[in-house]
Structures are given as structure tokens and as C-alpha cells.
Amino acid sequence: MYFPLSMYFVVHSFLIGLSVASIMGDECDWTGSGLSTPSSDKGVTPVYLRCSAGKIKWMYPRGALRILLRLPSQDKKFRACIKVKSNAKPNSRIFLEGPRSLIPLYDGDSGAKPIRCFNSKRGQTALYIEAIDERSFEKQVTEIEYDLQQLPKNFYGYDPSEECRPCSKEELAHIYCTSDLVTRGTINLVETNEQLEVSQVTVKITKLIRHTSAEEFLQEIDSNDINVGEETQKRVTLNVPEHCGINHGLGEFVFMARRKLGDLTLLCAPRLETWTFLVHKLNEEGNAHCVLKS
Helix, strand or coil, X not given: CCHHXXXXXXXXXXXXXXXXXXXXXXXXXXXXXXXXXXCCCCCEEEEEEECCEEEEEEECCCCEEEEEEECCCCCCCEEEEEEECCCCCCCEEEEEECCCCEEEEECCCCCCCCEEEEECECCEEEEEEEECCCCCCCCCEEEEEEEEEECCCCCCCCCHHHHCCCCCHHHHHHHHHHCCEEEEXXXXXXXXXXXXXEEEEEXXXXXXXXXXXXXXXXXXXXXXXXXXXXXXXXXXXXEEEHHHCCCCCCCEEEEEEEEECCEEEEEECCEHHHHHXXXXXXXXXXXXXXXXXX
């Protein structure tokens, strides 16, 4: 689909035995150390997280972890994506719990793709993380970010086209109110990141409409134009799934994005004139959860 004409909706087993104590994270994040596990305990320590996004940090890996992920709403099916921070010397292997066996996701190869995605089973998914070198006392850390996106009702499989289809009017209103970043801007550059399997769209900001802690994503633009205002001297990079085939479109758009695995992912990008028309109509209807602006 051609970008400027449409709005895009970018919605070896080690089971030796469980440790005696189960560990709860703070619902979203968990941080722990393998040095706190007795050397005689070679079991699997269970960790339970119930959140749509968070981080796992395991220092000095020893033995293994079983990370159970769920959404806050029980029994909701979701698509999970995890991103593993690369290390010069990999210190753990990561597996996905399958119906009959463990499925390797990261086998310690530092050249592996950093992001893996999969669907939940009965409203949950479990990851097994196994330490590679338990004898090392060097400071080793396994860091994982996860993101869980609820799937539509009666959803039976992953449909890549769902990430590229046009946003409906109702979706635009909802996404505007819940996005981490909404900004007007023009497309400055589109590049493909083959390792992450995304197109990275660099947007030159003309008007920052709303954001939640988005400052870390904004970068300055060098310009010799003395008429350029303060806001137009900034840019931001938004990720779009590579298979959506985003092109360099002309004109001004309203970009709506959310934080995902440490980056901003584009959800919708209507043309400014289209969004301006919809804002007037949606505000008149009074069905939006916040005040819409253009």
C-alpha cells in the first residue's frame, strides 16, 4: 500500500525441577541475580508477570528462569514480541514453551535477530531462560524487553496485513488518545533495517501535538533556514513493519505512535487535511475519550 494515500494501523530441555520459592515481579518488570540462588539448586525459578509491556533483567545468570507472561485482563489472547539486548559474549539461551517441547528462540548466537514474536496459548506464554556459563563470576546480564498486544476476538492466527491496513475513524480517535506520541510532520527519510525487519521513517516535526515522555526520541535537525521554528528543528524516527512497504510520501501528516520494545512504532498516519476534517466531526459527535486536536 502506498503510504501517502492511506492511514496505517500498525496494531535441549533443562526442566530439572522448580525452585521452592516462586517470584513475583512488580507486575511489569523483574530484576534478579543468579548469585542469590544456592549453588546446589539447579532448578528453574518461576517468575510471574502480568502486564502489557515490561523488562526482565537477570544478573549473573545461574540455573534457569521460567517467565510466565499474561495481560492484566485474564485469558485474553495476545501476540507477544521480545527484544534481547545483544552481548559481545552471550550468557544465556532462551526458549519458548511449546505444547510438547521447548522451541529455541536464542541459542547464544550473538548474530541472531534481536526481536522474536509469537502468539499466546490460552491467554499466556512462557519463556525459559537458561544460563550458559555458571562458573563465570564476570558481571554478566541478560536483558529482555517484552510487549504484549491483545488480539481481536475470534482471532485464530497472525495476519501480517493487519499491521498495514487503513485506520477506521473510531480507531483514529482511540489511538490519538492513547498514543505515546502524536505529531504533525513531513517524511524526511525512509530506511530499511533488515535485522529488525522494519522500515524506519524519519519525520521532521512541524507541530508536536501530544506526547508521554517522548523527549528521549526527539533529535535536533541542523538547518540554515532562519525562518524555521523551534519545533520544526526536531525529528523523530518511527518504526513500521517492513512488509507494509512504506514509501516516502509528500505533504504533511499526523503521525500517531506508541512505545514498543524501546522504540516508537507507527500506528496511524492520516494526511493533515483528512485528520483536520475528522477532528471537527469526531468532536461534534462527542465519542472520543479526549479532546482531539490538529
